[in-house]
Amino acid sequence: MRRLASTLGLALALASHATAAPVAYVLDRDQSSVAFETDFGADRITGSFPIVAADLTLDFEQVGNSTVAVTLDVSGARASFPFAAQALRGPRVLDASEHPQIAFQSTKVTPEGDGARVEGKVTVRGVTRPMVMRAEIYRQKGTEAGDRSHLTVRLTGVVARSAFGATGWSDMVGDEVRLTILARIDAAP
Amino acid sequence: MDWRNGPDQFGAVTRFLHWTMAVLIVMQLPLGWWIARMPPALDTLWLFGLHKTLGISVLVLVLVRLFWHRLSRVPLPLGPDGPARRAARGAHLALYALLMAVPLLGWIASSATGIDSVVFGRVVLPVIAPLSEVWSDGGFLVHAWLAWGLAVLVGGHVAAALLRRDGTLSRMLRGRV
Numbered sequence: 522m523r524r525l526a527s528t529l530g531l532a533l534a535l536a537s538h539a540t541a542a543p544v545a546y547v548l549d550r551d552q553s554s555v556a557f558e559t560d561f562g563a564d565r566i567t568g569s570f571p572i573v574a575a576d577l578t579l580d581f582e583q584v585g586n587s588t589v590a591v592t593l594d595v596s597g598a599r600a601s602f603p604f605a606a607q608a609l610r611g612p613r614v615l616d617a618s619e620h621p622q623i624a625f626q627s628t629k630v631t632p633e634g635d636g637a638r639v640e641g642k643v644t645v646r647g648v649t650r651p652m653v654m655r656a657e658i659y660r661q662k663g664t665e666a667g668d669r670s671h672l673t674v675r676l677t678g679v680v681a682r683s684a685f686g687a688t689g690w691s692d693m694v695g696d697e698v699r700l701t702i703l704a705r706i707d708a709a710p
Numbered sequence: 711m712d713w714r715n716g717p718d719q720f721g722a723v724t725r726f727l728h729w730t731m732a733v734l735i736v737m738q739l740p741l742g743w744w745i746a747r748m749p750p751a752l753d754t755l756w757l758f759g760l761h762k763t764l765g766i767s768v769l770v771l772v773l774v775r776l777f778w779h780r781l782s783r784v785p786l787p788l789g790p791d792g793p794a795r796r797a798a799r800g801a802h803l804a805l806y807a808l809l810m811a812v813p814l815l816g817w818i819a820s821s822a823t824g825i826d827s828v829v830f831g832r833v834v835l836p837v838i839a840p841l842s843e844v845w846s847d848g849g850f851l852v853h854a855w856l857a858w859g860l861a862v863l864v865g866g867h868v869a870a871a872l873l874r875r876d877g878t879l880s881r882m883l884r885g886r887v
Contacts, residue, residue, distance in 0.1 A: 561750050561751070561752065562749045562750035562751045563749075563751060564750075564751055564752040564753075602752070602755070603826070604755070604825050604826070607824065607825045607826060608823075608824070608825055611823075611824040611825070611841070612824065612841060613823075613824070613843060689843075692750075693750035694750070
């Protein structure tokens with residue numbers, strides 16, 4: 522994957538045939554992932570969530586018109602060792618049986634550096650809190666410069682799990698959870 | 711070799727069970743103390759599995775031992791009937807009770823966490839408690855208290871065996887006084 526020369530902020534200047542309107546994108550679910558990472562003493566627990574749905578509309582001229590909505594499947598969560606996955610899905614952390622999904626919905630997108638700042642609301646365990654993610658957009662391998670039909674969006678952000686009541690094993694497992702969403706998307710036909 | 715217990719002697723089965731459990735308990739008590747307070751780390755996670763494996767072994771062995779003692783009665787403590795013998799009998803009963811209660815409470819508390827209890831690296835123990843933080847926290851608390859009680863009793867048991875010098879220790883080592 523080569524980094525797309527243009528990012529949300531700079532797209533306009535570089536693209537030869539800039540799309541004039543917001544473009545809806547469809548998620549390539551098999552090629553997308555949501556990875557998380559948290560501390561376990563000096564070690565780290567890593568894992569991933571399947572993406573149930575992602576709704577992305579990107580406007581490369583009016584970045585503020587862009588919207589991002591992502592829904593994750595909690596019961597399909599994986600972790601780097603079996604006990605961690607069980608703990609993660611269990612009632613003391615994400616409580617998958619009561620709250621099978623995590624949802625993120627953007628409320629404000631602004632250009633920031635060579636990426637974008639995506640403010641939004643995330644709902645975990647039925648609790649909704651504000652969350653800020655950093656977005657970077659890349660052109661997928663094998664696509665022409667300026668071709669925005671196949672993109673990779675990388676969203677990174679941090680949440681404190683205690684803010685959502687996901688406090689289980691707080692004596693052993695860190696409060697800060699670092700998320701990296703890698704969404705491979707295709708322009709809707 | 712006499713497998714069965716006699717009126718004045720311990721048979722091989724009882725002695726084997728006694729010393730196997732002794733080794734397990736001597737490992738288990740400090741191991742339990744340590745895993746409850748060690749810093750979290752991936753390379754020490756297996757110690758929880760070891761603790762559960764040793765603990766379930768103690769539970770199985772104490773049940774086997776009690777069953778065996780129904781088939782082959784153990785001799786009374788040495789010495790005349792009196793306060794010392796009654797104290798020994800009481801301490802032995804308390805040891806048996808704790809050797810069942812401590813592992814069982816560990817199992818109950820582990821079950822209540824919602825995380826599989828895996829012993830011998832592959833066997834998942836049945837869940838025997840509701841998934842509840844009250845059950846797991848309370849269970850581990852009582853598990854720890856009773857384990858301290860067990861440690862005190864084991865200490866007294868060892869001290870008594872060493873100090874009595876009336877053949878009690880050699881009877882458990884060799885079978886007879």
